[in-house]
Amino acid sequence: MRPAEDLTARARIRDAALALFAEHDAAGTSMRKVAERAGVSLALVQYHFGNKAGLRQACDAYVVEFIRATLAGAVDEDRLGDPEFMESSRRAGAPVFRYLGRALADGSDATAALFDELVAITEHHQRARAGDHADPRGEAAVFVAMRLGIYVLQDHLTRALGVDAAGPAGLARIAAAQLAIISPEYVGEETAAKARKGLGKPPRPSGR
Template identity: 50%
Template sequence: MRPVSEEDLTARARIRDVAMALFAERGVKATTIRGIAEAAGVSPGLVQHHFGSKEELRHACDEYVLSYVREQVETGITGRNLEKPEFVESVHRTAPPLMKYLGRALVDGSPGAAAMFDELVSVTEKHLSRDDDPQADHRARATVLTAMKLGITVLHEHVSRALGTDLHSPQGALRTGRAQLDLIRPEFLGRELFEQARTGLERFEGRQ
């Protein structure tokens, strides 16, 4: 087996990113290997060389988005970086194409999308505060909160139209971020985590 070159890795990432964009825009069924190759500026054979089939390519996209979500949770929440404007800016810059893909995947349905939803529920449940009501059904709370937040992603076109600005632009992300914090009691997330998120948004806004 020949060694994997830097050029191969760059082509693979480009193909994956183009596939995510096309899957998000058209859906998996309406997207072809040939169309992905054309948009990525490579041959269909190279797409198949890196990913084998369209289904395997979709699986790679699912895994990439799930890995991204895990990394942002680890860095932002576990690493306590939510209040840093650099972290907020990085998420707002890198997340939109992945979130558009996730929104479409949740609507179209796939094992990968189901796994992403389940993991987001588990992560949310882990970080919910128990202080406001130790006897509450925290699994149900985490599930509903996850569904509500992902609903914004799934309905991004309608949210953007209602706001009069692109949800995934810095201004749109700031408005929806502030609105979500306005609607959630601090005790629900824990006062410290809530204040970190609020501070991060305010500092990021000050840079715009």
């Protein structure tokens, strides 16, 4: 799932920033803390990203590209029903979704652009599929807002579920719950069937 570029020091710095921004937000994270987490010098962080704003932009760009690539793999490459691909996506996506929840709550140009792109993709798939959609744009916008809202509320979900909502097990459990809640007629029977297959055997709730 991760490109060759992610073997570099630049990627380690970005990943450290991704984690720290998710934990403390950008205002509560210094460049020096990022350097310490990545195990590099402050000078190297400044060389690659310039300042904190440049580092934030790199994190935003990575999150947007990760989601685009995951959607392309699941939909365009028809791998939604591939359990190995979906499990790999959940594992790689854990730090991404922790960061995304914070970024959506804080607000940024990148998350606004991502929301608009996801709405456009969702609306396109609705219009391409036969069915009664009185307001495709409205349905797509609300659907995306509901999906992304999970990441904004992930701390509350973690408490309610008793498992890290942004971790692989939590994401799998959330996906299983979404499949049980969302009407197959809305997403399409074939898509719903592939999603169930790709999910594999979801984790069993532990007494909750």
